[in-house]
Amino acid sequence: MEPLLPGVLWRPLSPDNDEPPISPRILVFHTMVGYLLGTESWFRRDGYSGTESTFGVGGEWDGQYDGVAFQWQRIDRQADAQYAANGYANSVELSDGGDPTRPLGARQLAALITLTATWCQVTNTPCQWVTDPDHHGLGFHSQFPEWNTAGHACPGPVRLQQLRDIVVPGAQQVLRESAPTVLPPGSLEPVAWTPPAVVPPPAAPAFPLPAGHWYGLPEPNVRNHSGFFSATDRTGIQTWQAQMRARGWSITVDGRFGPQTEDVCWSFQQEKRLVVDGRVGPITWAAAWTAPVTRS
Ligand SMILES: [Zn+2]
Incomplete structure (x- = not known):
């Protein structure tokens, strides 16, 4: 004092x-x-x-x-x-x-x-x-x-x-x-300053596939997952498609990596300056949640 x-x-x-x-x-x-x-x-x-x-x-x-x-x-x-x-x-x-x-x-x-x-x-x-x-x-x-x-x-x-x-x-x-550093009238305790809530950066769900695998058009490569042959793959593709649709892209959420999904993937990778290969690997997957939305 x-x-x-x-x-x-x-x-x-x-x-x-x-x-x-x-x-x-x-x-x-x-x-x-x-x-x-x-x-x-x-x-x-x-x-x-x-x-x-x-x-x-x-x-x-x-x-x-x-x-x-x-x-x-x-x-x-x-x-x-x-x-x-x-x-x-x-x-x-x-x-x-x-x-x-x-x-x-x-x-x-x-x-x-x-x-x-x-x-x-x-x-x-x-x-x-x-x-x-x-x-x-x-x-x-x-x-x-x-x-x-x-x-x-x-x-x-x-x-x-x-x-x-x-x-x-x-x-x-x-x-x-002269708040907030002073007493409110009638209180014995100083007002505790509460820091504003920290808004966490958006988090992407974990990439569902093993390392070195990706989602893409059907092709005879064991590391490629198109959703045409496996229900498990469809769940992951649906998740990414739904997120892209929520970002404003015209994409059907059907769990199958067809030409439309590939087109959207190409365009998105170009827009976000990612490696443009038309496949959804861990980076393209995560960008669907973490990259700022710039398309209107
Ligand atoms: Zn006196």
Whole structure:
């Protein structure tokens, strides 16, 4: 897991970072009751030994920091923002210019949607609200008493409504659109990528005759098989004739190697640049299945 979130400004609070390692499974939303830079300087006073949040997002009252996200602590280290959740949660403080009844502005919302989606992706966490502190997902500071021993309303009803109606659905949409490498909303497991099915090349049935034998017009050669004298030979010739007919050739499927079959064999061998002998040996046999069809 990358300790720094992509797209976020890394703003360490001090060179020394003695906070214990954690494996975050919840992202907790807060409101600052303050400004982005003011909150940062307050966090900096005590470095990592005091209170701090993992992330912060600026708002309209922060000037050029409107919609800018800071990261103050590594994802894999504890940040002390919400009591019992510190050991398993990352936190994001949302600037409100000192007034938590102010709604999040457009740039702040956009930055928070991106941050939330990216965080879910990087930490492999479902993009959905937790309903129990043991779950994996998203939460807000006043959601559970053990996260909020002071009993305050952070992040307040106005901002909570925006988190529910805009931020979380927005992050879910981002994750859906960046498939397939991300989690689907509501899933604990990443989507497994299934390679497309490999289409095997066409296979020809085995050539039915012994090596050195062929199908051809009747002739007094023991290696020649015409189908006129043996039912077994007719089966093989029928198979080849049927395949040639399926490829579009005018050929009667009768199991007998007569002049019509020979003509088709000649033409096919010429077309496919095979040895042109008017006989069906193993190569001409297999080409009936493996050679591309070019005749219309
Ligand atoms: Zn809070």
